[in-house]
Amino acid sequence: MTHASASPGLPTSPPQNGPPIVSIRDLQKVFPVPGGQTVALQDANLSIQRGEFISLIGPSGCGKTTLLRLMADLEQPTAGELLIAGRTADQARRERQYGYVFQAPALMEWRTVLKNVLLPLDVMNVPGDRLGRAREMLKLVGLEKFERNYPWQLSGGMQQRVSIARALAFDPPLLFMDEPFGALDEITREHLNLELLRLWRETGKTVIFVTHSIPEAVFLSTRVVVMTARPGRIEGIVEIDLPHPRSDDTREDPRFFTHATEIRELLKKGHA
């Protein structure tokens, strides 16, 4: 396992050419419910290149979390094809191709901050200096001073940063994030958005990010996948041509508003 170098001088991490890291064709997920079934996801088609930052956006019930859980092999599709780095979702999970960040930090309250980041390394029996690697990750999210603290001693935003450090600890090429900042206040969220973009540039990961915030999706992404509900489906994909590295000024860029409007129109279309 190689660790991506964290050199700050890296360029803007444009999407790379080559085979897609995620390839989805006619993917469908149907949940049985009493007296029928719910189509959580219908005929989804999506191809994601290495190094992209993809946001899945839509109202609740649009299948964005289901799509992410299908990619992570936490749910099984009822139809269609899904390839992660050229493998089935099950193989990709076994080969630890992705790190997953949940909506809640999901830290283990009986482990210190450092031991939480250490958890995947211990489970996977990663060779080498695990402790050093875990400390490096904590430094990456700016929490190296808190390694001995227990999770409850940290704020919600700090806990979520630990959870991101944990997901990155074993250096997976993919990072799946399910509304990771949904429970945080606006100020903390904007701050963590900047931090996340820095991490993305420094590590060169492919990020797939579920959100229900339009500004967040526009600010972070290279492409935004707009989804609508009943049945859950992909309504359209919006290319975000805002320059990298992005900063608070990006939010003032006229193109920022254009893209936000574009997404809003697509979401409305799904409602009609």
Next chain:
Amino acid sequence: MLEPGPAVTATRPPWLAWLAGLGPMLIVALIAAALYWSLMLAANLGPAARTLASGAELDCRTALACASQLRNPVVPAPAQLAQGFARLSTPVTSPLALPYNVGVTAGETVLGLVLATVTGLGLALLLVASRSFERATLPWLVASQTVPVVAIAPMLAVLLGQYGVQGFLPKAIIAAYIAFFPIAIGMSRGLRSADPLHLDLMRTYHASGAQTFGLLRFPVSLPYLFTALKVSVTAALVGSIVAEISTISFSGLGKMLAENSRASDTVALWVIMGYGALLGVTLVALVNALERWVTPWSRR
């Protein structure tokens, strides 16, 4: 870039905190002592009047004065309790005095609790591992707890005696018999209490069943274990005392209770009960200390 860290809480020195923690308990003790005195007088006035009327040779003239000087009072006066305490507690190392016998009962209780923990953990593992095992055994486990200890203790002692198990061990086994149940039930609940999110997380790591157990299910169940242990340790204490009473015993609090009960020495019975309560409180405090040591992450 850092968000504000956790607030630094003002800390008192530990001994002061400990003393302050005792405050409410001492107030209750004070109220109990005040009530005790009037209760004692009320309970003893009748017998005292009757004793006076019978013309017995006494050092007191009025029923009120005699109430605190009866030979075998239902509720002894504090001075009588103090004398009884001194009489029964010395010589400290004597096998006939209370300290030695408290030690015997404590030993039986602790050994019983250890046996109960091993049994309870094993049962909890089986209960969680297999629904059919749960369906087949749980009703029997419940049934086992409805049999009074007094009934089962002598038979168990006779049965164990046939295999040469005598003295200390049968009492510990009887204590374990009633103490394993809360542990088995508590742990089987605890082992099922892992957060679904954490289970998903372990799945994304492609963790093995053993890893998920050791790193997730077991730590999650520890608070359940300690809650169960606190129930079990008091049950084990009652179990070993009852076992001492209802089997042939040569030492222990139960043996002393039985002896003094036959001799109608009520003062002694009260003193022995006091020692028993003290032992119970000490054992629960030890479980609490163990809990703090094993689960340092919990907020207290």
